Amino acid sequence: MDIKVLKVGIVSCSGEALPEGTVSRVACRKVLDELRPGQTVTICLPLFIAGGKEEREFANKFPTVTVDGCEKMCAAKSTERLSGKPARSLMIRDILKKHDIAGLKQCRGLGPAEKIASDAVAEEVAKAVDEVLE
Amino acid sequence: MSGKKRKVVVLPCSGIGKTLGTVGREIAYELIEDLRPGVTTTTCLPLLMIEDPDAKKLVTDNPVITIDGCPFGCARKSAESIGVTVSKGYRAIDFCRVHKDLKPEGISELNEAGKKLVVLAAKEVAEEVDRLLAEEKS
Numbered sequence: 315m316d317i318k319v320l321k322v323g324i325v326s327c328s329g330e331a332l333p334e335g336t337v338s339r340v341a342c343r344k345v346l347d348e349l350r351p352g353q354t355v356t357i358c359l360p361l362f363i364a365g366g367k368e369e370r371e372f373a374n375k376f377p378t379v380t381v382d383g384c385e386k387m388c389a390a391k392s393t394e395r396l397s398g399k400p401a402r403s404l405m406i407r408d409i410l411k412k413h414d415i416a417g418l419k420q421c422r423g424l425g426p427a428e429k430i431a432s433d434a435v436a437e438e439v440a441k442a443v444d445e446v447l448e
Numbered sequence: 449m450s451g452k453k454r455k456v457v458v459l460p461c462s463g464i465g466k467t468l469g470t471v472g473r474e475i476a477y478e479l480i481e482d483l484r485p486g487v488t489t490t491t492c493l494p495l496l497m498i499e500d501p502d503a504k505k506l507v508t509d510n511p512v513i514t515i516d517g518c519p520f521g522c523a524r525k526s527a528e529s530i531g532v533t534v535s536k537g538y539r540a541i542d543f544c545r546v547h548k549d550l551k552p553e554g555i556s557e558l559n560e561a562g563k564k565l566v567v568l569a570a571k572e573v574a575e576e577v578d579r580l581l582a583e584e585k586s
């Protein structure tokens with residue numbers, strides 16, 4: 315029997331020290347609030363450490379798309395170790411390369427480059443959500 | 449004492465599920481970029497979750513302030529989970545209780561009340577930064 319997936323979990327790295335961390339956060343919120351509301355849910359990443367059994371069940375309850383700013387892949391690795399294997403793992407620097415976007419500078423808020431990057435990343439995350447829901 | 453000047457590491461939780469996570473993140477940036485540049489720094493909190501050696505060294509070698517959004521205390525627990533002693537832990541929710549007239553809203557971007565709350569809270573945390581740095585000198 316096929317079990318229909320109704321919601322996809324989105325886990326953002328939200329890294330503080332790199333502009334890509336902020337882009338990850340803003341892009342994921344855009345997917346949750348504007349692009350795929352009703353089909354997506356999220357969890358604060360560090361809750362996998364601080365939360366209880368319910369929080370650690372997240373990636374077993376929902377097929378999960380992780381979104382990481384850089385090659386360290388903190389969200390993907392932490393989700394896999396503490397909750398469950400992600401259905402898809404995206405890395406922002408790959409997405410930016412694909413879209414020929416460069417020049418990210420600020421961590422706090424979005425400048426023009428960060429805004430363009432966030433919109434492109436949000437579209438890619440939404441696409442990954444659709445693939446998981448198919 | 450080692451010759452290397454230490455900085456205060458400010459670790460917000462940055463929770464994406466709650467406005468309070470954004471308040472914590474913005475307080476950290478207010479401190480690092482505006483109120484106490486040069487003597488404060490941060491790292492990506494999730495690097496502690498994957499036990500990244502450089503991030504671990506930073507929080508082991510320097511005093512750490514955590515700023516959590518809510519009572520779950522994720523930043524503090526993430527630091528403590530790798531054996532770090534947190535010098536002082538703050539919670540954004542406590543700043544909201546003190547400044548009841550400033551109700552923060554928004555996650556990607558805070559409303560005006562949230563931005564004002566961030567500035568007031570950051571000033572309080574800056575005093576703790578000064579205290580920790582003074583302790584270093586004595």
Ligand code: SF4
Pocket residue numbers: 327328329330331332334335382383384385386387388389492493494495
């Ligand atoms: S993946 Fe990169 S940007 Fe994201 S939290 Fe980890 S180190 Fe920071």
Ligand code: SF4
Pocket residue numbers: 358359360361364461462463464465466468469516517518519520521522523
């Ligand atoms: S402390 Fe609260 S707001 Fe911050 S990451 Fe944890 S659950 Fe989210």
